Amino acid sequence: MSNVHVIDHPLVQHKLTLMRNKEASTNSFRRLLGELASLMTYEITRDMALQDIEVQTPLETMTAKVIDGKKLVFVSILRAGNGILEGMLNVVPGARVGHIGLYRDPETLKPVEYYFKMPSEMTERDVIVVDPMLATGNSAIAAIDKLKSLNPKSIKFVCLLTCPEGVAAMQAAHPDVAIYTASIDRQLNEHGYILPGLGDAGDRIFGTQ
Ligand code: URA
Numbered sequence: 001m002s003n004v005h006v007i008d009h010p011l012v013q014h015k016l017t018l019m020r021n022k023e024a025s026t027n028s029f030r031r032l033l034g035e036l037a038s039l040m041t042y043e044i045t046r047d048m049a050l051q052d053i054e055v056q057t058p059l060e061t062m063t064a065k066v067i068d069g070k071k072l073v074f075v076s077i078l079r080a081g082n083g084i085l086e087g088m089l090n091v092v093p094g095a096r097v098g099h100i101g102l103y104r105d106p107e108t109l110k111p112v113e114y115y116f117k118m119p120s121e122m123t124e125r126d127v128i129v130v131d132p133m134l135a136t137g138n139s140a141i142a143a144i145d146k147l148k149s150l151n152p153k154s155i156k157f158v159c160l161l162t163c164p165e166g167v168a169a170m171q172a173a174h175p176d177v178a179i180y181t182a183s184i185d186r187q188l189n190e191h192g193y194i195l196p197g198l199g200d201a202g203d204r205i206f207g208t209q
C-alpha cells in the first residue's frame with residue numbers, strides 16, 4: 001500500500017469518530033467534514049513546489065518562497081465531493097474547481113458520465129480529486145480515466161474513508177495516483193457500503209436521508 005497515505009493526525013481521527021456517530025446532526029456532520037477537509041488538505045499539499053520571489057518588507061528586500069506554477073485544481077465527484085470542497089478552499093482559496101457527475105447505469109452497473117467541467121490549461125496543473133467515500137472505486141476510477149485524457153501534471157485522490165476493496169480497485173486501475181484518507185475501514189458490504197463506515201455521506205452532508 002505504498003501509494004496510500006492514512007492521515008492519522010489526532011485532530012483528524014477525533015473529528016472522524018464524531019462524524020461516524022449516527023446521532024451527529026446534519027449541521028455538525030457538515031461542520032466536521034469542513035474542518036477535516038481543511039486539516040487533510042494541509043497534509044496533502046505538503047509537497048507542493050515553491051519558487052523564490054523578491055519581496056520588499058517594511059525594512060528591506062528579501063528572497064522568499066511562494067507556491068510555484070498554475071493554480072491547483074480540486075475536482076469534486078458529485079454530489080458528495082462538494083461537501084469537502086469548502087474546507088479545502090479555506091486552505092487553498094486560489095484553487096480552481098472542476099466537477100464530474102457520474103451515475104450508475106442500472107443494467108450494466110457501470111458509471112456513466114452526465115457532467116464534466118474543468119478549468120483551462122489542465123496540462124499545466126496538479127489535480128486533487130475529492131470524494132468522501134472510496135468504496136467500490138468505480139466512480140473514482142472512471143473520473144480519473146476521464147481526467148487522464150486531459151493530461152494534467154499530476155493527480156492525487158482524497159477521501160475521508162476507504163476500505164481494502166476500494167484501495168485495491170483504485171491501485172489496480174491507477175497505481176500512479178496517490179490515495180489520501182483518514183481511515184481504511186474493515187470491508188465493503190454487499191450493497192457497496194463501507195463497514196463500519198459512516199453511512200451514506202451524501203445524505204448525511206445534505207440532510208437527505
Ligand atoms: N458511499 C457512501 O456514501 N457510503 C458508503 O459507505 C459507501 C459509498
